[in-house]
Amino acid sequence: MKQNKIIAVTGGIGSGKSTVMKIIAGKGYHVFSCDEIYSELTSDKNFIKMLCGEFGDILNDKGTLDRKKLSAIVFNNPARLAELDKITHPAIYKEMFARAESAGGVCFCEVPLLFESGADVMFDGVIIVMRNVEQRIKSVIERDKLPEQDVKKRISNQFDYTSVNFAMYYVIHNDGDLKELERQTEEIIKKITEYDL
Numbered sequence: 676m677k678q679n680k681i682i683a684v685t686g687g688i689g690s691g692k693s694t695v696m697k698i699i700a701g702k703g704y705h706v707f708s709c710d711e712i713y714s715e716l717t718s719d720k721n722f723i724k725m726l727c728g729e730f731g732d733i734l735n736d737k738g739t740l741d742r743k744k745l746s747a748i749v750f751n752n753p754a755r756l757a758e759l760d761k762i763t764h765p766a767i768y769k770e771m772f773a774r775a776e777s778a779g780g781v782c783f784c785e786v787p788l789l790f791e792s793g794a795d796v797m798f799d800g801v802i803i804v805m806r807n808v809e810q811r812i813k814s815v816i817e818r819d820k821l822p823e824q825d826v827k828k829r830i831s832n833q834f835d836y837t838s839v840n841f842a843m844y845y846v847i848h849n850d851g852d853l854k855e856l857e858r859q860t861e862e863i864i865k866k867i868t869e870y871d872l
Contacts, residue, residue, distance in 0.1 A: 680781045681772065682867060685789040686804030687833050689811030689818075689826075691849040691856065695804050696785050698860045705778040708785040712767050717742065725762055764792045781868055790834050800867055803836055806849040
């Protein structure tokens with residue numbers, strides 16, 4: 676009988692989390708994304724109502740959430756960002772775990788703010804995707820078409836993954852080519868699932 680396991684996949688911006696998730700999905704496992712769930716929640720009337728109750732007029736002309744207005748309120752304002760996180764994180768995790776538990780078996784969830792939100796303890800295992808800073812900067816510049824200074828600032832403001840005890844987690848070093856990334860990912864999947872008979 677297969678055991679239910681919910682595994683978090685995390686890492687800094689540009690580390691290659693999404694590529695690892697595609698590899699895992701390609702192996703036939705259920706995968707979920709915090710960003711995708713948040714995007715869906717921003718269309719939910721009750722969720723929007725909660726946000727408006729805290730942040731006021733953050734709707735656009737169509738009466739739907741204006742994410743730019745919301746971003747402007749929390750940008751460079753740690754107190755307001757904390758209030759946003761207090762609303763969004765529980766809602767995202769509740770939905771994500773409901774989907775993962777419904778899917779059954781071993782599921783993988785892409786969680787960008789795993790350690791920042793203290794959610795690492797909620798999962799049965801954690802995969803951290805590591806990559807050197809130069810490659811991360813290059814990847815984000817190409818993907819998001821942002822100036823180098825903006826990317827560097829975003830990275831410097833993020834959680835320092837080198838500060839965690841790697842012995843407690845599965846670690847993928849994404850400093851090689853795609854084939855090497857696939858090899859490491861497959862190796863970790865095998866370790867996670869080897870007791871699921």
